[in-house]
Each structure stands twice: as structure tokens, then as C-alpha cells.
Amino acid sequence: MKLTKLHKETIVLAIMQDTQPIDKVKRSEAIVNAIVKAMSPEVRAVYKTRPKALREKNVKYTNQYSKWGNTIVGDVTDAQINEIVAPYEKEEQERDGMRLKLIAAFGGINTLNQALTAFPEFKKYYPTEAQPTKNLPALANVMTDLAKLGWPRQGVAK
Secondary structure, eight states: OBOOHHHHHHHHHHHHHTSOOOOHHHHHHHHHHHHHHHSOHHHHHHHHHOGGGSOEEEEETOSTTSSEEEEEOTTOOHHHHHHHHHHHHHHHHHHHHHHHHHHHHHHTOOBHHHHHHHOGGGGGGSOOSSSOOTTSOOOOSHHHHHHHTTOSOTTOOO
8 A cells, every 4th residue: 555645644643642742831830930930039029029010031832832932031031041941942852853753754655565664663553455544534515514604705706
């Protein structure tokens, strides 16, 4: 069976989803707490009473929903922030690096037999000849659903 680009992407995604995820809530809390701890005692006292009066900065990984978050840093320097964020940056780079290695490894594989020969330990992630990949999106009634949303829009130039 020939593996398509979609097959390969699905395999890599499934493998990465089986690795231990990064706890983004815990990570953001740890970074913010470290920044507060790095503040001078005077600034920390102001932080406890009037945090909005202090300097803010976009800091990596302080928002659990995106890569950057606007964070109160007070008198903490950029060098101190970089030092605080460094271990989390390394963790993120290792994870991204592994994903890229898997993409590169499967990029040179064209068939299911080649994948089984090269990486037999990933067999559970491979599609089978009799059964297509399980986690491909199911598309049904696409045209009906589009029509419900008003497709094609009236008055659009063709």
C-alpha cells in the first residue's frame, strides 16, 4: 500500500499525541511565580497590592493558550526572564525537534512495507490495507451543510 502525505502526517501526529504532553497550565504558573520571586522585595510588595501599577511585558509560555502572554514583570530584567524561560524553551525545542525528525524519517518512506521495515515499533499507528486510517476526518453532506450556510452567496462576481 502506498502511503500518502496525509497518511504520513496522521502517523506522526498520532505518535506525538502518545508522548507525554507539556502541562501548559503548570508551566505558565511556574514561570509567573519565578518572575514574581525574581522581583526586588519592594516591587514584590507593590505587586501584592497593586500589580497593574507595574511594568508588563510579553513573555513566552506564560499563557496556557498561546506561546506568548502579557505578564507583569516589575523590575525583572530581560536577562532574568530569559534565564527563567530557558528550561521551558529547551523542552519545547526538544519536542519540536522530535516531531521534525519523525516527519523527515517518514518523508523518505513511500509504502506501508517500507514503514513496517524501518519502524516496526510504530505498527499500531499505520493504516492497514483492509482498513483505512481511523483518524481521518469524516466528511458527509458537505454540499448540504454549505447550502445551509448560504453557499453560494448571491451577488458575488464570478
